[in-house]
Amino acid sequence: MADNLLDEYKAYYAVRAERYAGNPNYSNSYAAEKRLSDAFQSCNSLDEFKDKMGDLNERCASALAKDQYIMDQKHFKKHKEAVRVLLSDRILEKIDSCNNVNDLFTMIGEESTKNSIEVSMDESNDCFIENWKLLDDIELYSNAEVPEKYKADMDRMVNITRESIIDNAKSREENNQAWEEGWKLNPDIIVEYRFRRLLPYTDEQVQTQIERFKKIINS
């Protein structure tokens, strides 16, 4: 029975490594599982494995986390997500210094929370994108050719729209200051790829609109 169990464990650990074989996304997991499997294959009894295992098991968990965050890092670099990528950057810097699985999960939890706030604060700058149409409305009402008698109506619409933009910006900043002290909108960041890709306008049009937005929210 003991001999059978030993062989069965050897077969199990071999398959554990096998599931990652040939998958470039899981090269660390494969290497860690292979080391664990090789350690087991070299045993002549189950008891022998207790001494040979060491922390090889925990290294598998660490390798799996490493592979997943390497995938994330590649993915977010490909998509130029300069803030989302910080999570995997920092985790990968620290992962090898985690002594055990508990420390690893604690570290990942802390970094995930930190990055979650960073991403929310960064993406809140899409307030500018949400207000693009209001900025266009200001241009529209300012330039619309109407009889003199109705210019006051157009001016009124411009002022109402301007106040809406100011209120939107103020509300966004107040909201976010509960998450990050002193947070302020940063419209200049819109030219960065992760925002820019969503604006089907020329660079010049985007820059002009950013300047208009800044002038209004800073007035």
Next chain:
Amino acid sequence: MPIESIYLDPILSVYKNMVEDCKQKEISGEDFDAMVACYQRMEELGQSTDDMNVFYGSMMQENIYAKFSDHYSKAIIAQSQQASSAGGDSGYDDGAMLKQNINALKAAIKQLEDSFKEALRMASTEVAEASRKKQFDYAFEKNDQEFKDQGYDPEKSRKFEDDTHRDAMKKTPNMLDSTVEVEVMHNPEALIKPILKLIELGEQPGMTFPTFLRLQIEQGLDKAMEGTGVVRDGLVYFVDFFDAFPSNPFQKEVAKKKLESFDKLVAGSKFKTADISELNLLFDDIEREFEPKIRKWEIIVDLWEQMLDDLFIWSLAYHRFAPYIDPWKYTLDPKESVITDQNTLPGIFKEREKLLLKYFGMSFMDIFKHETFEFEVKKSRLYYSQEIIEHLIEDIYSQCRPFNHLPEELIEKRGNFNPEINIPNSREVNPELHIPLQNFIKFYNSKYGEGRYESKYPPVEIIPNVLSKPWNWETFKYKS
């Protein structure tokens, strides 16, 4: 002032239950104490502010969720490790480990079944009615003085709400019931099946723990338990949904690409299962590919829809009934509002025309050649009939310029599209506007059972006696 308990209690109850669960299991130690401290801090924060955003912000800044989960996991693991070495004998017991694993699987099935039963209970009319009553009791109690200050009688308002609700329930008796939807969308059978297979495997005579673990991997049952079978069902659902009810042509393409990438990932994997991490990244790639196209599409549609509305409203402003209809009838001075629109809409329209040209190089006539316009017509999403669109193009557009007014002969012609300002006798409205919703209902009933939609929601509004003809894209001469 603290956050109202009606909002705070549901948030904290999850964590409170986890603390109680640990107490019942007699879990103790440093991690348990730290977990309780985290929960107490949640309660303190809930008492320190009445602003939910500030509460959530503080919770995140202090990392309380993650700390609570971390200490909870460690407390549970520590207890499990103590239990397994409690006998003092560290000898290997294969049968015991296998049994422990199978018992955990059986407990997982029970949890899935209990959660499903609870989800069905929460989706029932009975629970929804009780929740509605609780919310209304709270709202009316809290705003009692505000109602009175605004000249309303809270008792009468409450009675009106209750009577309206009762009438609605008679027409659509399942309006508060979602048990069928929960049954279809959240039935855990697809998750339980692979677990049962695993248990069956584990309980075979002569089975050992290592062989059990190996066979799980080789048969893909470990991944199946993560729910990848259910993922595929969800992907198929969205392909069907966007086929029936699209708001742009990309949605169905995204859904189909996601399904294709799922099947490709499964086919290429060693043990024919999809890895969730790889899958999520593939899905993100697909969404990012289409997101800019969808944004551009929606911006273009929004701009020309407003331009058509400008022409429609401007020409309608000359109708003799204009002050008595939307959009003027509820303004402070309807007659003055009508005159204002007659004088200002041409200038506004011209500025929108400039924006369309500036941003997308499109003129007014290019709208009708554009794929967005064709899509809106062919999917019966365009509000306007073919006749009124042709009239706006041929007669109204050239007149809608600053300082100009609609000439008398055109006022009459425009007015004839809706002489009595009565939608059923109008030639302005697309007579097939009900088709998208009808398609959605067909889809909905195909998923949840014939007649299900009708038992939950008000009937589709089909505009009766409308005089306009359905769109015939082939005869629309401005499409090229």
